[in-house]
Amino acid sequence: MKDLKINTLDDFDFYDKTVILRVDINSPLDPKTKKIVNENRINKVVPTIKELLNKGAKLAIIAHQGDSLDYFNLIPLEEHAKKLSEKIGAEIKYIDDVAGPAAQNLIKNLKKGEAILLGNLRYLSEEISTFEDTVKLSPKEMLNTFLIRHLAPLGDIYVNEAFSAAHRNAPSMVAFEELLPTAGGRLLISEINALSTVMKNPQKPSIFVLGGLKVSDAFGMMKQVLENGTADKILTCGVTGIIMHMSLGKSFGKKQEKFIYDRSLNKFFEPAKEFMKKWGDKFINPIDFAYENNGKRIEVSLDDLPVNDALFLDIGTKTIELFKKEINNAKTIFVNGPAGAYDQNKNFEKGTYEIWNAIADSNAYSVIGGGDSVSAAHKLVKDAEKKFSYICTAGGAMVRFLSGKELPLIKALKKAYRKR
Numbered sequence: 001m002k003d004l005k006i007n008t009l010d011d012f013d014f015y016d017k018t019v020i021l022r023v024d025i026n027s028p029l030d031p032k033t034k035k036i037v038n039e040n041r042i043n044k045v046v047p048t049i050k051e052l053l054n055k056g057a058k059l060a061i062i063a064h065q066g067d068s069l070d071y072f073n074l075i076p077l078e079e080h081a082k083k084l085s086e087k088i089g090a091e092i093k094y095i096d097d098v099a100g101p102a103a104q105n106l107i108k109n110l111k112k113g114e115a116i117l118l119g120n121l122r123y124l125s126e127e128i129s130t131f132e133d134t135v136k137l138s139p140k141e142m143l144n145t146f147l148i149r150h151l152a153p154l155g156d157i158y159v160n161e162a163f164s165a166a167h168r169n170a171p172s173m174v175a176f177e178e179l180l181p182t183a184g185g186r187l188l189i190s191e192i193n194a195l196s197t198v199m200k201n202p203q204k205p206s207i208f209v210l211g212g213l214k215v216s217d218a219f220g221m222m223k224q225v226l227e228n229g230t231a232d233k234i235l236t237c238g239v240t241g242i243i244m245h246m247s248l249g250k251s252f253g254k255k256q257e258k259f260i261y262d263r264s265l266n267k268f269f270e271p272a273k274e275f276m277k278k279w280g281d282k283f284i285n286p287i288d289f290a291y292e293n294n295g296k297r298i299e300v301s302l303d304d305l306p307v308n309d310a311l312f313l314d315i316g317t318k319t320i321e322l323f324k325k326e327i328n329n330a331k332t333i334f335v336n337g338p339a340g341a342y343d344q345n346k347n348f349e350k351g352t353y354e355i356w357n358a359i360a361d362s363n364a365y366s367v368i369g370g371g372d373s374v375s376a377a378h379k380l381v382k383d384a385e386k387k388f389s390y391i392c393t394a395g396g397a398m399v400r401f402l403s404g405k406e407l408p409l410i411k412a413l414k415k416a417y418r419k420r
Contacts, residue, residue: 004192004410005417007183009048009159015056016112017156020180021049022172024162024393025063025080028375029073036079040374041164041393046087048161048185049115053090059115060107060155061092062147062172064165066120068128074120081117092116098123099150107154121147127170139412142175152179161185163192164394166401166409174412182416187393192410194390195401198367199230203331206231209323209355211238212337212372215268217395221336221402223271226279228404233330234283235323237315237339237351239265241286245302247272253306284326288316290340290348297347314340314348320355327358335359335368336399338376353380360387367391369398 023045028038036042052059066074081094093116097103103118110116121127126137126145142148148171158176161184165173176182184192198206208231210218218240225231236244239260242252246260247269260266276283288301291310299316300307315323320339327333339351359366360381368377369392377384377391385391392398400407 019057020155056112058110064121142171163188166397166407169408177412177416206332207233251306253308286319290314315351333366
């Protein structure tokens with residue numbers, strides 16, 4: 001990857017080398033059974049694991065599941081190892097030990113073409129988000145952490161295949177690069193290339209479809225893509241679309257407004273107002289909305305608001321048609337955040353279904369990212385992997401990349417460039 005100056009798998013001989021491979025296979029779980037319900041991230045890392053094993057590497061795979069802020073999804077990675085083994089067609093051993101003596105011993109005894117998945121990284125306090133936010137270590141200071149002290153001496157090469165965790169300043173992401181020759185995996189490089197195409201060299205017209213409940217994601221990138229001309233139009237939906245209207249004084253009704261204020265989403269009113277004042281002609285906001293009454297989907301136009309006892313959980317038919325016209329004319333489309341609460345109620349599936357399929361069927365270069373958006377694509381679009389130009393595994397990392405911020409992982413990989 002010449003422009004970004006990151007070593008790739010093509011820059012190293014992996015034969016008989018012990019490779020520490022950091023992947024992101026953090027997967028959605030059934031809340032009751034704790035079984036994996038979406039294998040997208042697992043599927044995405046299979047090609048790189050296969051390639052390294054075929055090249056004769058001795059592979060120690062490290063990964064996380066859950067977090068301190070996501071405690072109920074913080075489970076062992078045994079099922080992940082089984083699913084990887086099935087998909088690769090070879091055994092991926094598992095040990096419920098991250099970097100202790102048992103894990104170290106198994107790594108030392110790996111043979112060429114063998115792999116082991118180590119225990120959940122988030123078992124270590126130094127790998128959880130609260131530690132990162134509170135302690136704030138530099139990569140060099142992380143060399144004294146348990147993980148690096150115990151695993152780095154066993155490795156010949158470090159490979160990172162976890163772009164979706166690229167915003168994390170954790171030892172497993174940024175410290176091995178200080179000591180070991182380092183490469184970005186195939187998935188990581190393809191993620192960066194896809195987002196760079198959207199960010200730096202989009203074919204015009206370029207549109208961003210921003211929705212969902214996580215309003216901070218939309219506002220995290222709006223200013224950047226409007227200031228640098230990346231986006232010609234921004235189509236807002238979900239809660240983001242409602243906030244754009246409320247920032248200009250539009251009343252939606254007591255129930256909807258309580259929803260906004262109870263979640264402190266009113267803090268986005270001021271930036272929304274500024275964006276509309278400066279780039280109003282760039283925004284296409286919803287012109288009608290859907291809510292439920294006695295189990296039926298009801299649509300109401302913007303002019304007929306407020307409706308006091310309604311929560312507007314989808315866009316209406318007129319908005320769908322308006323958005324489709326923009327989609328049909330676009331040459332580049334980026335999507336983050338569903339148009340409605342498609343996963344909660346069939347009555348609110350229409351907006352996301354129609355918009356996602358319009359994008360999938362368009363001739364534009366299309367990139368979709370964020371957990372809810374990707375889940376919607378797999379649920380609502382047949383052959384989604386083939387129809388979208390690129391489906392990104394990342395959420396927070398993707399938003400920060402498109403916001404123009406240098407990610408800790410990218411900085412570390414650039415620092416390790418050509419270290420062999």
